[in-house]
Amino acid sequence: MTVRFDGQVAIVTGAGNGLGKSHALALAARGAKVVVNDLGGARDGSGASSAAAQEVVREIEASGGEAIAHGANVARFNEVQDMVQQAMDKWGRVDILINNAGILRDKSFSKMDLSDFQMVMDVHVMGSVNCTKAVWDIMRAQNYGRIVMTTSSSGMYGNFGQTNYGAAKMAVLGFMNTLVLEGAKYDIRINALSPTAGTRMTEDLMPPEVMDMLTPEAVTAGALTLCHKDSPNRFILCAGAGGFASTRLFETAGTFIPxxxxxxxxxxxxxxxxxxxxxxxxxxxxxxxxxxxxxxxxxxxxxx
Incomplete structure (x- = not known):
């Protein structure tokens, strides 16, 4: 079996660098037309620049692919709507959405300003909600859609100094679980990728020799597995340094107390x-x- 995306349109958020860039290039290499979304801010969410997204578009076009750049802030629904409309105007459909955009504002909870908590929730949670909402009716009308949430071990298992990030990354799994039920009859499948990769989000947290193993490209094969036509549904795929695993949520049978x-x-x-x-x-x-x-x-x- 060969995974291809010919004739499909994909939106990848946070695609100017790191994981998103890797996902966008790989999708394009396998035939997808790609919307390269990136606000172009720093990893804490400050600032904005379209340069990174435009460079990814140039790389895709140089390899014979089709792509457009869009600098929507995923936390602002009107900007996301404009991005999706541009994709529809150019290509007439949206088949794939990879919710990858994210920021970090790490501090222990006792030292964290609530504004830093809110900002991380806005980008990761509401960013995923906004982008999904903007493509949902399109995918329902097409009777086809593939959506990938980006979760994290920090959400599923905890990580010191990341109460905001962990809460956000667990929230997108709850979002996924209900979307799966609502999208089933329209062949809209929603999965989650839990990546471990050396990107600018983690560059000062890991030594160079570890970063060399944790490449974004080592994760991207998992992302493409979650959004092709024969993808699973409601699956949490963990990926990093060439390793792949699944996380599942189970409940014990329990007991009755009168x-x-x-x-x-x-x-x-x-x-x-x-x-x-x-x-x-x-x-x-x-x-x-x-x-x-x-x-x-x-x-x-x-x-x-």
């Missing part, structure tokens, strides 16, 4: 049953948990 015994002490006494992983399962939606607990309660009533 009303007359429903105390904190009883919860503690049943802790081993609550944590028993032998019958854990992946739930298809939040309703699955409600159904499970109601079945426990009804079974208890019937056996009484």
């Amino acid at each position: 009303a007359e015994a429903r105390t904190p002490e009883a919860v503690i006494e049943n802790w081993d049953k609550i944590c028993d992983q032998s019958a854990q399962a992946e739930l298809a939606s939040g309703l699955g948990q409600t159904e499970k607990f109601l079945k426990m309660a009804m079974a208890s009533t019937q056996s009484a």
Whole structure:
């Protein structure tokens, strides 16, 4: 099987450098027409310049591909709408969206200004929401769409000094989980990439020899896997330095405690049953948990 994107249009946010640039170049090399989005700010979100995005477009065109640059700030919906409209005016469709744009404002929570928390949430969460909202009806009308969220181990597992970034990166997974349900009948598939790469976001956090292994290109194969026509759905793919893994969210079968015994002490006494992983399962939606607990309660009533 050869993965190709001929005739498809892709939008990649934060594509002027690092992971986004790598994703955009790889998509174009495999036939996609690409909107190279980049505000061109510093990694903390300050400033703006179109130079980086335009350089990526020149690289794509020099290799025989098609691309346009757009400097939309993903945190501003009107700018995102303009970007999507330009793609529609030029190519008439949008098949792929990779929500990659991001910033860092790391500090321990006690030292962090709430403005720094808000800014990171605005770019990562609302940026993903804005871009997805702007293409959603287009993809529904086409009965086709592929969207990639960018999550992080910092969100799924925590990382000191990154309460804002971690919260944002976990939030996009919650966003993904419900979009999957709402997009299913339109063949809109949504997945998440959890990358570990040496980019300007991490350049002063890692020694040079480690950065040399953590190339953006080592991650991009995973991004393209999540947005081609035969992609999975609701999948979290972790990638870095050539390694690939999946993260899944499971829930234990749990146990039922009758009303007359429903105390904190009883919860503690049943802790081993609550944590028993032998019958854990992946739930298809939040309703699955409600159904499970109601079945426990009804079974208890019937056996009484």
